[in-house]
Amino acid sequence: MGTITFLLVLSFLVFFHELGHFLAARYFGVKVEVFSIGFGKQIFSKMYRGTKWQIALIPLGGYVKMKGQDDTKPGLYEEGTDSYNNKKPWQRIVILFAGPFANFVLAAILYFIIALAGANTLSPTVGKVQENSPALKAGIKSGDEIIRINNTEIKTWEDIGKTIISTEGALQFYLKRDGELISKIIRPHISDTQNMFKENIKKRMIGISPAPKLVTIYHNPIEALSYAWDKTIESSKMIFLGVQKLIQGIIPSSEIGGVITIGKVISDASESSIIALLAITALISVNLGVLNLLPIPALDGGHIMFNLYEIIARKKPSDKVFVYLTITGWVILASLMLLGIYNDLNRLLG
Structure with a gap:
């Protein structure tokens, strides 16, 4: 088949x-x-x-x-x-x-x-928190669901990385933990990592990795047009x-x-x-x-x-x-x- x-x-x-x-x-x-x-x-x-x-x-x-x-x-x-x-x-x-x-x-x-x-994608739910990381120092825990960063609404795990990279200074994270909404201030640091081509790069990070949890994101026709354009351009690049x-x-x-x-x-x-x-x-x-x-x-x-x-x-x-x-x-x-x-x-x- x-x-x-x-x-x-x-x-x-x-x-x-x-x-x-x-x-x-x-x-x-x-x-x-x-x-x-x-x-x-x-x-x-x-x-x-x-x-x-x-x-x-x-x-x-x-x-x-x-x-x-x-x-x-x-x-x-x-x-x-x-x-x-x-x-x-x-x-x-x-x-x-x-x-x-x-x-x-x-x-x-x-x-x-x-x-x-x-579209199925990774949920903005924290899996592991690295030792001595900005996230750990701020009190982020495994299982926390990130709802918003500053004034940016977070729907997927990809949104977290994009927001951290595109901003400067300390970030205010709004989290859902055990049904309650809490707020944490995190100061990202520049860390050594690798990109998709396994090249060594420096990147603004907070030290968290995603939980193995998927979320389905539905779009209206206007949002779907934007999604289709972005994904086609992103894939081409x-x-x-x-x-x-x-x-x-x-x-x-x-x-x-x-x-x-x-x-x-x-x-x-x-x-x-x-x-x-x-x-x-x-x-x-x-x-x-x-x-x-x-x-x-x-x-x-x-x-x-x-x-x-x-x-x-x-x-x-x-x-x-x-x-x-x-x-x-x-x-x-x-x-x-x-x-x-x-x-x-x-x-x-x-």
Whole structure:
């Protein structure tokens, strides 16, 4: 069942990505010859309004084939205003960007649904209090529920960290303990800690950790829009930073995951709850959007770079350079896929 869920989720994400390309291409009058979910031998196809819609045997991706577009023949010229290569560079950039953009839109839609249905997150309940910490000195105890900090209402554990970091000086905590509301003054100190990329950083902290208790937060439609926007931007920044740290060598290459890891994550989420499945689908959708914008020649980002070059230099890159760079891009992608699978197998084998 987990494998079926993985394939359905991946196909859905690929469909939405390619639909972005398709709609933008049709908007500019480009003929889309093939809309494929999967690669390789087709197992189902249907002609509709001049486009062959197909499902192929290998479900790990997809593509739209437009008239006048062929990476192996960059100088290909097909007559007619419905040819991709006859469009202006900025129009081709919009068509290319539409795929990743569709992934960001899909993630925002999913986060919006999650916000309305109820997002599960850590409760603002204190679990452990560190020794000699500002919280312990102020009299904070395990089980205290933090209601407000200064004038900021606290609903989730994440709100606590954000409030502590964004303020200065002493903080007034309002707590619920044994059904009573009490107040404590805490003076945070700067402590050594690690961020999500395991880098050593200094951070304003009070020395508490969360209790293993979840709370469901429901949002009205206006709040849900804000939640969806914030989560999509936050996820995008996190993935961009992750790629940057990977290139810098801060994140080891052994952390790269492949299709096996993705499949396991999706499978585990589907067994947990529909909200968990929607959340991981949204995150993977953002991931696809970000990664496709990387300036690797075989990806949308690489093709966008070619078109930007054409706008600046007022000429297309030579066919030879285009083909060599595209082949290099495919080699890079294939190497990353093999590395991901290798890491997946290493984890499975312990």
